[in-house]
Amino acid sequence: MGLEDDLERYREVGEERRQDLAEFIQYGDLGQSRPDEVKIPIKIVDLPEFAYDQRDMGGVGQGEGAEEGQPVGEPQPQPGDGDEDGEPGEEGGEHEYYEMDPEEFAQELDEELGLDLEPKGKKVIEEKEGDFTDMTRTGPSSTLDFERLFKKGLKRKLAMDFDREYVREALKVDGMGPSSVFEWARGENIPVSKAWLEEEYADLSSDEKTTWTSMEEMEANVEQSSTAERIRRDGVDSIPFRREDERYRYPEIIEEREKNVVVVNIRDVSGSMREKKRELVERTFTPLDWYLTGKYDHAEFVYIAHDAEAWEVDRDEFFGIRSGGGTRISSAYELAAAILEEEYPWADWNRYVFAAGDSENSSNDTEEQVIPLMEQIPANLHAYVETQPSGNAINATHAEEVERHFRESGDVAVAYVSSPEDVVDAIYTILSTEEEAQ
Structure with missing residues (x-):
């Protein structure tokens, strides 16, 4: 067994030590990844190597100033060899990354959650002749x-x-x-x-x-x-x-359908949405984006931020932006409906509309505006994610109202996230609702 075999074995150990998928979603650094590339940390295993100190010019097996055969005693610690008083080091281990594309991520998440969604193709891109399986009364x-x-x-x-x-x-x-x-x-x-x-x-x-x-x-x-x-x-x-x-x-005519999806991500950016709440939104929505990208042939994303009014933003702004205004969730659904109607017709596109916030909303807006808008927007799935790290606020009732109204519906999911530990369960709640609808 040579050095090459050793190196290969250490590489295998490194891959085995990549962060568990659920742990990565809950606690990992999602910011290292891109929309088309998921990077999961690997704890580096130090490879064995020989070290040669060129300053040591003494003879073989003989310490400096010692007579031949004289014991050299216990080795003395040197500066930089470790922390003083035997305390463990505090520096984190060096990391590299296991890279996977969204398709592999979707496969692994399906295995992790016990799901297997089958996207439907909507837009016909090609018609071709298949096997001669159909019959007619006339022909050559x-x-x-x-x-x-x-x-x-x-x-x-x-x-x-x-x-x-x-x-x-x-x-x-x-x-x-x-x-x-x-x-x-x-x-x-x-x-x-x-x-x-x-x-x-x-x-x-x-x-x-x-x-x-x-x-x-x-x-x-x-x-x-x-x-x-x-x-x-x-x-x-x-x-x-x-x-x-x-x-x-005569040949069966087979329609090749492109599986297109548009995902509308809606986030409350009002003054009550502080850093911990924003992080929980990112930890929930980012894996969902990767998952749907991996499942569909072509995926597009629309990001809508709202306080009392709504506006479209790019992805980088979406998770970090914060406003000092109030909250009117219906403004986001009004904008989403307009964008979907104009750019993503239901006949050609699969649609997902995901919203998140702390469930605080202006008086009667949920019942009188948001719920009717959700019913009017055709989609594979509507979902609302409540992020309340400190528990429900007195006026945080939006999620409960939506859940109560759509309790018998198969295409609306409501999830509650109060800490990173809840994120994977929330993702399962959302995706399993889609699976049951299929």
Whole structure:
């Protein structure tokens, strides 16, 4: 086992020591990542190496000023070797990062939470021909499904087949004519036509028409053979094909649909949304953004900040901005509805509308404005995340009102986050609501 093997083993250990996904979401440094690249810290494992002190010019195995064979005593600590008085060091370990794209992140989060969402494609981007699995009554002869035609004809032949010799013997019974034999054959489930009986009866001589004195005598002396026995003995001489049995194969038309998604992130930036609340919003929304980016072919994001009024911001501003104004949550939904209607039609886009705040809202705004707007905006999922690190404030009722109104709805989720420990549960609440809706 050489040095290369050692290095490879240490690299494996390093990857095993990357931060657990749930721990990373709750406590990790999300700011090191980008929208298209998730960077999860790895605790660095120091690689073994040889050290050579060029200042040491003494002989091999002999300390400075010591006679040969003299014990050198206990090694003395040197400056920089460690903290004094045996106290543990306080410096954090050096870190590198395990990098994953949003698709891998979504797969791992599905495993972590026990979910597996299947996005729906909406916008048709291509139509192509698939296998020749569909059928039509007309088409070029090269696409005729002859196997199907043959089976239909064979099935009809078997249904029409009967033992002609046996029926012909019935015509030889004294006193039986075509009409009498036809009635007898119907009772025996023999599919013979009256025209055939008349033709066969006309070919019989006078002596043949009195061969048997009764039907009982004929049946006792003539053995009827089954269709299977006759086919094994004589084969199939002809198959009755009919035009109405003809079917022509043509390719199935497959629509390739692009799975597009727009995520509208709404955040309360009023004066009550202090740093801890803003951090909880970021810890909840950022993994959701990565997850949906990984799940869909094309993902776009709209960020809306609001106090008493709402305005669109970019992602960098969204998590850090703070206002001193009051709160009117409906202003954000009004803006979201306008943007979605103009730029992201429901027929072409999957939609997610996620809002977060401390549940404080102006009087009656939730019941009279926000809830009707949520009902009017078509979306795969609406979600509201309440962030209240110190517990519910007296007037923080927005989340409860939304939850109470949409309790029976399958496309609205409400989650409560009071600390980083609640973040993963909140994400599960949101995504599991989407899974149940599917």
